[in-house]
Amino acid sequence: MSWDIPTLFRRHAKEIARSLRRRGLSAETAADITQDTFVRVLASPPKESAGVHNPAAYLFRISRNLRIDHQRRERLLVRVDLSDTEFAEIADHSPTAETIVYDRQRLALTRAALAELPERTRRAFELHRLGELTIAETAQAIGLSTTRTWILLRDAYEHIDARLNGL
Template sequence: MSWDLSTLFRRHAKDIARTLHRRGLTVETAADLTQDTFVRLLVSPPKEAAGVNNPVAYLFRIARNLRIDHQRRERVLKMVDLSDDEFAEITDQSPNAETIVYDRQRLELTKAALAELPDRTRRAFELHRLGELTIAETAATIGLSSTTTWTLLRDAYEHIDARLNRP
């Protein structure tokens, strides 16, 4: 048995969604279950021996069964409607263990890369990046021109980037 799912979807998806909505589901849930109905048919079509001759009735039966399953789950599970702020309060903002280990490794590589830099380059980088000085302020502090300071900073960034991205 081969049913044209594309044609069935175009002709009957709206009717299935409308029926599900009339049976007490939200528009969004009805649309989701309509999609699930066609996915269910696609994944496990009826067997030849089942004698299913009416594809529309079969689709509506699948949708009905999915609606019943959904409503049973809804009765068992307690749903809570949270605002975005309330949801943000319950989420864990702390990094996971893998992220912590990875970041610590990168920090150690960065420290090692900084130690490899010439003193003047390292000092310029630390003043600019860690001391949050502008390039002009950094240049005035170490007694160099802005162009030379910018070159030192570029060299420092390239050196650190090369160390962090080593294979």
């Protein structure tokens, strides 16, 4: 016997979903189980020796078994109604492992790029960026004009950016 799945789906999918809805499932769950029924048949059709002479009955039996499995799983789940704020508190805001590795790589590249800078440019960058000094305060600390200090900082940022974009 040949199983023409598209034809069987057109003929029986609505009936299977309707039958699942009558047994208390939501429309979405019934649609999911209906699709799972046909996926199950696609993945492993009945053997010729199984003697399946009524494909519709076979499909309904599979959907019934899937419904029972679904309802068993649902009984095991504990449902809790949470407000939006309670739900937001559950979220884990810690970075993923991939983010940690990526950030560490970028930090290592930044350190290497800083080490490549001339001493005065690196000192200006560190005072401005890490020491949180303004450009005028940085200029005064290293004994340069504000314009020259700004050029050093721009060069430092461009150099670091060029190294990081190579990642």
